Amino acid sequence: MITNTMNSLDKMKKEFEGLKNYLIKRATPALGEDAVKAFISALEEYDSALREALERENNKSESLRDENETLRSISGVGPVGVEAKLLEKAAENKFLRDQLLAVKQGLDSALRKVDDLSVEKEKLRQDFESSLMAREKERKRHESDIKSITDKLSEFDKKHSEQIALLEKKRLELEQSVARGKKEGRTEFVREYKNVISRVHAMASIISVNAQLCLERIEKSRVAGHENIENKADIENACTTSREITKVLELYLGMLKEVEPKYEKVDLSAVFEKLKARFAEQQSRKKTRIIWPETKSIAELSLDPKIAYEALSCLVDNYLEVSGPATKLDITVARQGDVLSCSFKDNAPAIKPEEIESLFLPVWDTRSGYRNMILSQSRHLAELLGGTVTFEAKGREKIFTISFKSRAPEESK
Incomplete structure (x- = not known):
């Protein structure tokens, strides 16, 4: 079991x-x-x-x-x-x-x-x-569809880019053509305008010379005992007027100059020494005082020395045009980066408020004379060098500030 x-x-x-x-x-x-x-x-x-x-x-x-x-x-x-x-x-x-x-x-x-x-x-x-x-x-x-769409988009983008490049090329060509047309038109206008002003200037000069000869003859007649000089006042007025017209036209001709800046290294001390020599006689005659700036601490700048000199000259000339005895012009210079600023501070007779608005208009005025034209020329020259001229009133003091932009010589090419 x-x-x-x-x-x-x-x-x-x-x-x-x-x-x-x-x-x-x-x-x-x-x-x-x-x-x-x-x-x-x-x-x-x-x-x-x-x-x-x-x-x-x-x-x-x-x-x-x-x-x-x-x-x-x-x-x-x-x-x-x-x-x-x-x-x-x-x-x-x-x-x-x-x-x-x-x-x-x-x-x-x-x-x-x-x-x-x-x-x-x-x-x-x-x-x-x-x-x-x-x-x-x-x-x-889906991958096949995406590839097909991608290929079509790539082709479209390529054609679109080519069209944009072509349009951009045409736009540049058109801009260049318009610029050339404007420049040629302006040049032609300036040329004709200068011709007209030159002819008027020549006639005003002839009038001025003739008036001066008349005045000399009248003076000889007076010395000789002839007192019949009824037209002397008219002749003196014609002589003064023709001289005024001549100066205005000279200023206009100067403003119509076609100037292309030519940049080079500039020593400001030399520029202000030339200005000092240029205005020494006029300053002495007016019995005014000009405090010239210290420029040794300012490094060399790349400017067009002729344009800078003429622009600064205008501002000194502007002061001497309206200054009287015991007035003072204080010129200071400062640099910030590639911008040079020169301030002209004077205590000549104050500019009236109604004159400020038209201060830089290139016109002769019965009240301010050639001043507006001189200031307009100064601003025009400063703008050629990438700057400008501004005005500021502080009580009796008037401050004109001119600026230039320094640049390398190759930038101006």
Whole structure:
């Protein structure tokens, strides 16, 4: 009987190993390796516990058989009693085997479910692959469309850039043509205007000379005792007027000069020394005082020395035009970066408010004479050098400030 029990245990062990291998083979693809390992581990624990229980029962049976043999030998109990005991144990073992078979049936049912899940999984995988292939096809189609659009945009951008470049070229050519036309037109106008003014200037000069000759003859007549000089006042007026006209026309001719700055290194000390020498006699005659600036601390500048000299001259001339005795002109120089500023501060008679608005207009005025024309010429020359002339009144003081922009000689080319 014990031999049959051992054989049953060996058979159960083989069936369990077969069931485990079958489960690993069939369930792993569907449930995954980790889940199957966990399930097999639980089954092995259950199998181990069952084997231990059966071995304990077997050992117990062996012990009982020995006891029975001992008791039979002692009490005379026959093998029939022992057999009955073994049958009881066999019934228990059968119960355990029935339980194991029930577990196997449960595993078979689970495996069938796993097979169903595997079929479902395969169907889902095929659906996914079909969807993936469709998306890949759609992606390639979109990439082809994008490439086609990109190529068209590139071609359009190329043509557009070429058109813009062509239009820009035409625009520059048109601007240059307009600039040339303006310059040529202005040059022609200035040329004709200068011719007219030159002829008027020549006639005014002739009138002035003739008037002067008349005055000299009248003076000789007066010395000779001839007092009949009724036309003397008219002749003096004609002489004065013609001189005024001559000076105005000379100023206009100077303003019509077409000047292109020629930049070079300039020593301001030399420029102001020339100005000092130029106005020394007039300053002495007017009994005015000019404080010339200290220029040694100013580094050399790149200017057109002739234009700068004439522009500064105009401002000194402007002061001497209206100054009287005991007046003072204070000239200071400052530099900030590439900009040079010269301030002319004087205490000559104040400029009237109504005169300020037209201060730089290039016209002769009965009140201010040539002053506006001189200041206009100064501003015109300063602007040729990238600067300007400004005016500021502080009480009795009047401040004219002229600025120039220094630049490298190659910038003027």
